[in-house]
Amino acid sequence: MAAEIAIDIHKTFPGRATIRARIRYPVEASTVLILFGPSGSGKTTVLRSVAGLECPEQGTIRFISRTWLDTAAGVNISPQDRRIGYMAQEYALFPTYTVAGNIAYGLGHLSVSDRKRRVSEVLELFQLGGLESVKPRELSGGQQQRVALARAVAPRPQLLLLDEPLSALDAPTRIRLRGELRSLLKQLALPSIIVTHDREEALALGDVMAAMSDGAVLQVGTPQDVFSRPANAEVAKIVGVETVVQGRVLQAADSLVTIEVGEQTLTALDGPELGSAVFVCIRAEDVMLEKIGTAPTSARNHVKGIVRDIASAGPLVKVSLDCGFPLGVLVTRSALEELGLEPGSPVRAAIKAGSVHVVPRQEGN
Incomplete structure (x- = not known):
């Protein structure tokens, strides 16, 4: 049986969307899961639940062969016993500690000599x-x-959790460190879960992505x-996706569909169980x-139009x-x-048929 992470949790907050998150995916040594979505979608709550810092009212969290949470069975493993590495959005470094002191913070279980050796190893690894x-x-x-x-x-966790790891940086530094972070995660051979709302970060860092909205996971797959x-x-x-409009399928033939969109018709690749009403x-x-x-x-598609607005991007x-x-x-x-x-x-x-993505919709939506 392949190693996997399985998350199925239910968490409520007063005045906020209820978190009902289900994610299950195979995990290898360096697999990076991206939790992606707008602010308030529940990404950080899922991350903190995996870390053991939030306690869902119902659900299960399993990592490879261990059950970290099973509310029905009364199981809730402490954050320390989950062996999680957690990096908060604002880093939360101890201002009165040195760099070495911050790195050594979670190494109290080691002897003095082993602690110094591990700090030296990590300083070299991270070019510090x-x-x-x-x-x-x-x-x-x-x-x-x-x-x-x-x-x-530094404590050699079995899972690394990063909450918006690049958001506190200025744009040029963020772009530069994006590739550096990806290389480092692969070098560490450490499975990770990263929260981000940035598309470029999701594409650059992730192997698997869960798109979230209003507390629910809507789709899981590769970021691409x-x-x-x-x-x-x-x-x-x-x-x-900048253009999302209603359409109606007129015909399907030879793996292509013809769709009426407003006053135009577009050709797209056919998809399973589209029905007539589509987006x-x-x-x-x-x-x-x-x-x-x-x-x-x-x-395949050439449609005439009028420029309505031009804006810098x-x-x-x-x-x-x-x-x-x-x-x-x-x-x-x-x-x-x-x-x-x-x-x-x-x-x-001009739009290629493969660039016109069609999804089903219910009548009236």
């Missing part, structure tokens, strides 16, 4: 040599993050699958813009079109200039 006697306030944000992670890893093929319209909105989901980066009158590309530009349905597009600034786009401009949108 020379900072042993420095206090947290004297460190950069990236250094503080490494110290907090080093402290969580969840982002590119959301299970329903709610997941599509959670993962930031059409299109990511902004999967849409190409073409000048009216030029030869169309090989994409970091290094790119988001263009909002009215194509008989609203369509969001991301383009480079050079493409914007080449196409001569401005509010009111006519333009043609």
